Amino acid sequence: MYEGKRVIGGGAIRRYDDETIELKRVFVHTEYQGRGIGSRIVSLLMEWAVELGYKKMVLETGELLAESCAVYKRLGFQVIPNYGPYEDMPESLCMAKDLKSGRRADAG
Secondary structure (H helix, E strand, C coil): CEECCEECEEEEEEECCCCEEEEEEEEECHHHCCCCHHHHHHHHHHHHHHHCCCCEEEEEEECCCHHHHHHHHHCCCEEECCCHHHCCCCCEEEEEEECCCCCECCCC
């Protein structure tokens, strides 16, 4: 995301499996935080994932990242059991969202 020619935020997604995409990175430059930019970036990435045919989005974050967790919860993500490489990482917090219906997704 840009303001003029300046990058103020961004994000990335990657395939997790045939129906699931993983949100890998979201960042907002410090001076632009608190303006809804992170929510907009995640929303745009979810729209793109739907266009690509994915049904579910998963992500890993940490409970200490309270602002990020709040954004994800506002967007309809719910906490799931840690998946894949995060299964044995108690400091990780994993979340998921059903992209097709907008409903919250169950783990799996």
